[in-house]
Amino acid sequence: MTLELIDFVVETDGVDLEDFPPEVQKRINEELDELTGGDGGPGSDPDNPPQSIIVDAGGDGDYESIQTAIDEEAGSGDVIFVEPGDYESFTVDVDDLTLEGPNAGIAGDSDQRGDEATITGKVNIGGDPGGNPTLSGEVVIDGIEMATTTSGLPDGVVSIADRSERVENATIKNSVVDIEPSGVGVGIAVEEVDNLTIENNEFTESGSGTSVAVNVVETAASNIELSGNMLTDVDRLYNEGAGFIEGRGISSTTVRIVDNDVNGAGTAIGIGDSEDSLETVDYVISGNEIEASSVGILQNGGTPASFTIENNDFIGDSGTIYVDDAENEILDLSAILNDQGNTFDPDADVTDEDDDGTDDRIVAE
Known part of the structure; x- marks a missing residue:
């Protein structure tokens, strides 16, 4: 193997760009x-x-507090590097801001991760009542652990936007989100947002109770993607708590749930809600490994939607409902079962007909 070193540049006294x-x-x-x-x-x-700002809880950076760095210095396009240590709650209300932890670029479940920058409070992206009506640019959180120890938090460990401030373009990636259900049952709570990407994170649960990795509450949202995430003993990967609503120019949306690994869920994916009012919602659920004790994919009531459910690996023994469409009966369950590349637990007798003789569920008997 030949390695080529290209433009490896460090800051060196007495060396200018013209010397190259x-x-x-x-x-x-x-x-x-x-x-x-x-x-x-x-x-x-x-x-x-743009500038780089270093936050170090131990005092060796520009700031010891993430919030102070945001309030006093951060501007659009800046990068805040967060060193290992414990940090309190913060709110991002600066357009186009990136926060990079010590494990930026390393997947949340990787054994290559080193010491973490751990947020022990709540993380807010937008949602500041005194902020701009729209937070634009792209807000990125990369390589940080969010594991609040605070009980009784509203929304989630991370909250993205609300009806006082819309967020355009947000990404949470390569991070660890720990959910403590007795304090807060949701990892990432989503309201009014355009273009949200949640990728390569690990969601874990400490304690006991019902936990949801990503919860979409009543919201005018467009283009949500969950990809490459790992769930361990978290009850649900994705849930629509009160559905999508039209608003702020939004009349349709796309939700992509692809290549996630869900272990030990109750109901892994909850789709749709009776309060949905968008004209169209397009769901793509593909390439996931879904291990659920109750339901793999639950399709609830709400706005008519289009579904692509393909190439998923469903795991669950007798009694598991792999796909539940009893509410609306709009899915082609025979195609999901036989024609779209989905696989089902080989130890289960799988059928698309349940106890009442109707074909509104794919079940393991």
Whole structure:
């Protein structure tokens, strides 16, 4: 194997960009232009250059508190690097802000993770009553552990937006979200948001009770994707608590639930609600491993929707309902069972007809 080292640059006294060969200067300038939106090149000085801010609970950074760093210095396009340690609650109310923990880029369930930056309070993205009506840009949380020890929290360990402040573009990835049901039963609570990505996180449950990884409450939301997440003993991966509603120009939405690994759930995925009022909702549920003791996919009432349910691996012994469509009876259960690449526990006798003789459930008998 041949390894090629390209443009490995560290800050060194007495070395300027002009000291590099012209072709390297050009390559670096192009990257700087992409990152900063500036003109690139030596001497370029964007009006509001992005900056890096270091938060270290031990006192070796620019700040010891994430909230203080946000309030006193963070601007649009900035990156806050959060060092290992314990941190209190914070609210992101700055457009286009990235928070990178010590495990940024490392999946939440990876054994390669090192010491964590642990949030022991609540995390809010938007939802500030005194903030802007819309938080734009992209807010990113990458490589952080969120494990609140606070009891009685409303919403979730992480709350994204509310009806006082809409969020456009939010990503939570490569993080660990621990849910303590006696304090707060939801990992990530979602209200009014466009383009939400939740990927490569691990959701765990400490204590006992009912827990939900991602809960969508009554909201005007569009484009939600859950991908590559791992659930361990969390009761539900996705739930629509009070459905989607039209509002703020939203008349349809897409929900993609792909390539997640769900272990030890009760009802793994709860879709739809009687209060849905969007014109269309498109669901893609694909490539997931779903182990559930009660129901794999529960399709409730609400707005007529389109469904793609394919290439999932359903696990559960006798008595498990793999797909429940008794509320609306709009799914093609025969196709889900036979034609769309889904697999079912080989030790179970699987049928799309339940005890009352109707084909509104796929069950293990």
